[in-house]
Amino acid sequence: MEEGSKLRILFVHGADIRVGGGAEKIIYYYMKMLPHEGFEPYLLMTNLLGEKRFPDSLIDELGDRVIRVKAYRPRGVAARLTGIPYVGDAFDYAFLHYYALRHRDEILEALRPYHFDIIYFVSFSMSFYFPRDADDAVWIGSEITRDFPKPRGVVGWLQYLALLHDLARFDYIHRLSNRNIGETYAGVRTFLVPSGFRSDVFYPYIGKRKDDSTVNSILRLG
Amino acid sequence: MLLDAWRIALEKGLSNAELHIFGTGPDSILLKEKLPRVVYHGNFSELNLASMVREMDFLVYPTSYDTFSLTVTEALASGCHAIVSDYLRGIWDREEKLGFLEYVPRDPVILAERIMSATHNLDKYRNQELKMKQYEYMRDNYDWSRVVHKLANEIRSRVKERRFQNIESSENRA
Numbered sequence: 579m580e581e582g583s584k585l586r587i588l589f590v591h592g593a594d595i596r597v598g599g600g601a602e603k604i605i606y607y608y609m610k611m612l613p614h615e616g617f618e619p620y621l622l623m624t625n626l627l628g629e630k631r632f633p634d635s636l637i638d639e640l641g642d643r644v645i646r647v648k649a650y651r652p653r654g655v656a657a658r659l660t661g662i663p664y665v666g667d668a669f670d671y672a673f674l675h676y677y678a679l680r681h682r683d684e685i686l687e688a689l690r691p692y693h694f695d696i697i698y699f700v701s702f703s704m705s706f707y708f709p710r711d712a713d714d715a716v717w718i719g720s721e722i723t724r725d726f727p728k729p730r731g732v733v734g735w736l737q738y739l740a741l742l743h744d745l746a747r748f749d750y751i752h753r754l755s756n757r758n759i760g761e762t763y764a765g766v767r768t769f770l771v772p773s774g775f776r777s778d779v780f781y782p783y784i785g786k787r788k789d790d791s792t793v794n795s796i797l798r799l800g
Numbered sequence: 801m802l803l804d805a806w807r808i809a810l811e812k813g814l815s816n817a818e819l820h821i822f823g824t825g826p827d828s829i830l831l832k833e834k835l836p837r838v839v840y841h842g843n844f845s846e847l848n849l850a851s852m853v854r855e856m857d858f859l860v861y862p863t864s865y866d867t868f869s870l871t872v873t874e875a876l877a878s879g880c881h882a883i884v885s886d887y888l889r890g891i892w893d894r895e896e897k898l899g900f901l902e903y904v905p906r907d908p909v910i911l912a913e914r915i916m917s918a919t920h921n922l923d924k925y926r927n928q929e930l931k932m933k934q935y936e937y938m939r940d941n942y943d944w945s946r947v948v949h950k951l952a953n954e955i956r957s958r959v960k961e962r963r964f965q966n967i968e969s970s971e972n973r974a
Contacts (some may be wrong), residue, residue: 585959591898598843600870607944608951615952631843647928716962721867750958752951757890769954774947775873777939779850782879782931788823 586618588645588694588715590708592701595623595644601700601722604773606632610639620645620692622685634798647685658696675740678706693784698752702744710747719766722773801862804908806824806835809915817919820856823848853878856923858918862906863887876900879931883914900934 589609595602605621612619622645637644685707698718699705705717745751745764753768806819822841844852859882861876866872870893872882884892887952896900902913918925942947 579886585956587955603870608948612945612952613894615949617952617955648927696955697953709907714963714966716955718958749962752954753966755891757888771947771951771954772942773868773870773937774942774944775870775877776846777851777877777935777943779846779875780853780877781850782928782935783854784928 584616584618585618585695586692587612587696587698588692589619589621590699590701590704591621591623592626592695592704593624594627594630595621595640596630596634596636597627597633598629600773602632604722605700606636606640609643620694622647622689624648631790645688647688648681664691675706681708682709699748702741705744705747716750717748718750718752719745720752721754722752786797801906801908801911802860803835803838805860805862806838807912808908808912812838812912812916814912814916814919817915818966819860820852822852850874850878853880856880857922858883858915859883860911860915861888862904862911865905867891872901873938875940877935879934880950882919882924883911883918887970895937899903900937 589605591601591605593602595605596663609619609621620643621640625648667770686709694715696716696718697708698720700720700722702719705719710717745766748766751764751766751768753770754772756770802819802821809817817837819835819838820841821838823843825906826854839892841852853875856875856878859872859880859928861869861875861882862883862885863869866888869888870886872888876882876904877964882892882895883904884901885906886903887906889903892901892903896903902914924930
């Protein structure tokens with residue numbers, strides 16, 4: 579790394595960022611703010627989009643730093659077909675890996691013009707699309723979208739072992755909290771950085787509230 | 801879980817409170833159930849959400865799967881006192897010690913009791929000085945600019961470390 583040179587980082591997410599959940603919000607702020615820290619961030623996202631909570635303008639805002647690829651993650655399909663959640667999850671996981679093997683070249687082709695210093699996987703399982711020996715990029719996994727599972731039952735254990743296999747290819751795991759934190763995360767070294775908020779947007783009421791009644795308002799989000 | 805707790809609290813005579821539910825998700829279908837004094841808001845832009853959150857007194861968040869919730873961060877920054885599930889123990893312990901947040905077991909009866917007792921302390925939870933102190937703490941620790949700066953430093957040092965290891969191993973091979 580040359581002194582003063584920009585680090586090129588690729589965020590890899592298994593869904594379209596316009597889904598607009600917590601993970602997508604975190605990616606959005608990383609994409610927006612890392613350029614101020616000497617990084618050149620890119621986002622590889624798939625076409626999977628359920629409910630759209632973020633506007634299309636958000637993609638325009640990120641401009642040509644968004645790389646779109648087609649993906650098939652039949653999340654929930656097998657569960658619905660079999661009617662058994664854990665069995666369904668296992669099938670989904672197997673389908674994902676099968677699809678990844680078939681479409682790996684397509685994704686690598688989309689990435690060919692770039693050379694990334696860091697590949698940051700928001701979704702662990704998306705790492706299956708990338709051959710580990712492709713370049714010398716540092717691989718970082720993140721627990722944004724999942725806490726490390728506690729295996730339950732035969733299928734749970736199979737999933738757990740598959741996840742361990744995926745994780746073994748990472749150099750580091752980014753943890754958001756120090757809960758259960760040890761030196762490693764499934765044998766991979768960790769570092770801790772929480773997620774954040776916009777202090778110019780979220781702040782307490784100053785002066786008189788709109789609703790100054792004595793009724794307590796209780797909030798539940800998400 | 802939350803709606804069960806709410807139903808129990810109403811049965812026990814809770815009358816001076818409203819439950820506002822924001823957002824959508826896998827549990828949205830459960831929210832079709834109409835309960836008294838519950839307002840369903842759906843999704844909002846961040847700006848509109850923020851203006852509504854600061855009108856609230858408490859966040860009740862009985863989650864069983866979060867790693868580090870933006871919801872809790874944003875509610876604490878807005879001056880809300882947070883009542884969260886003890887599944888999150890280990891994540892918000894500093895904030896608990898400071899009195900900004902408390903953990904409760906994922907039990908609707910206990911949650912209902914906690915909601916009821918919290919609603920009797922309106923003066924405490926609407927104290928502007930305390931809210932500003934809570935906000936300043938959150939801003940100093942979790943504002944995106946600080947968080948992303950920290951992340952950038954961590955990543956930069958990992959890249960250096962990794963490249964140093966690569967050089968070492970290629971020298972050893974040579």
